[in-house]
Amino acid sequence: MPRGKADGTEPRLGRTLAQAAKDLVDSRLADSDLSPSMPSRELSVSVRKLHRAFTATEVHRRGLG
Incomplete structure (x- = not known):
């Protein structure tokens, strides 16, 4: 996959990473x-x-993606 291109898992991983950062x-x-x-x-x-x-x-969250 070319660098910078998102696949179907990136949004889910992004949410998980963002939540982990918020918790931390x-x-x-x-x-x-x-x-x-x-x-x-x-x-x-x-x-x-x-x-x-x-x-x-x-x-x-905003339904833009």
């Missing part, structure tokens, strides 16, 4: 080092992939 952030709200890079490090994904996961979640 919620559990660490008091941490002074909380930043976008923290959940990406903890979940072993790039910050860019994390942003794409949240974007995919928003697109799906």
Whole structure:
């Protein structure tokens, strides 16, 4: 599959990744080092992939995808 092309599983994985990041952030709200890079490090994904996961979640929620 060409880089940057989504297959049928990406939206579902994006929602799962976004939820995992939300749960992680919620559990660490008091941490002074909380930043976008923290959940990406903890979940072993790039910050860019994390942003794409949240974007995919928003697109799906709005019925745009």
